[in-house]
Amino acid sequence: MPELPEVETIARFLREGAGNGLAGLPGSRIESCQVLWPRTIASPAPDEFIRRIAGQRVEAVSRRGKFLVIPLSTDTLLIHLRMSGDLRVESGAEPIRKHDRMILNFADNRRLAFNDTRKFGRAWLTADPQEELGNLGPEPLDPGLTTQRFHAMLTTHGRQLKPLLMDQTFLAGLGNIYTDEALYLARLHPLRQAGQLTMKEAARLLDAIRSVLTEGIRRNGASIDWVYRGGDFQNHFKVYGRTGEACPECGTPIQRLVVGQRGTHICPKCQPIR
């Protein structure tokens, strides 16, 4: 269904057999919308969102970066799950659940529920999705992103490697966990200056990013804390959340540092700063 390759936990929502039924939405007509936590609606204002989305039909379900992209008859619905967001497609007869923030009721009596414990998730209804998506960097799994191009992107920035990789306008889709795992796989220190990576290191990094994302997708994403259902990638992290445990490669205790205000996990021996 999705044209683009899939990235991390979003992939779970788009895959056949993932069990949440998003793939079955195209063709359904939205009859009404309930907003239970107004701040979930990023734009337009909740009352206009509710008025405008009613009557529109779902044309497709896809993804760009960490956004779910749902083209409707006239507008496009964008959903970002942020930290704790989750989606359910179910019968309208099911009970509303704790932490449900926004509900779409379909004419066929199904419902799409946007559940989000921590209230960070957002939804947009827009005639021009490029307003939100236009600034995103390339897709890491896009074959068109060559080593040469990636290296060229890196060298135009004098920035710490990890914050750059997590910058969605640089590359779309990497979060804290996958970045730590990818840097470990590539044996690169998160504080390295992006601009000084060699072509060889850039190649290693791109390979590592793709391999980490692919494994995350294969495992249906990572369930951090108690937040997500499904995926089991969290049981296969090499460094993330393993402070003090032995590096799988060399046995050195995994170190935790803070980079760009984010908890960062490295093997100090495998990922030397220079």
Next chain:
DNA sequence: AGGGAAACCCGAACGC
């Protein structure tokens, strides 16, 4: 331009 801090949130985990 890049980096740091704060804000938005909740519930788990921790300290006493």
Next chain:
DNA sequence: TGCGTTCGGGTTTCCC
């Protein structure tokens, strides 16, 4: 046992 505090995930915004 129970309470208060800390933490952290993604992103935006503001400030230096």
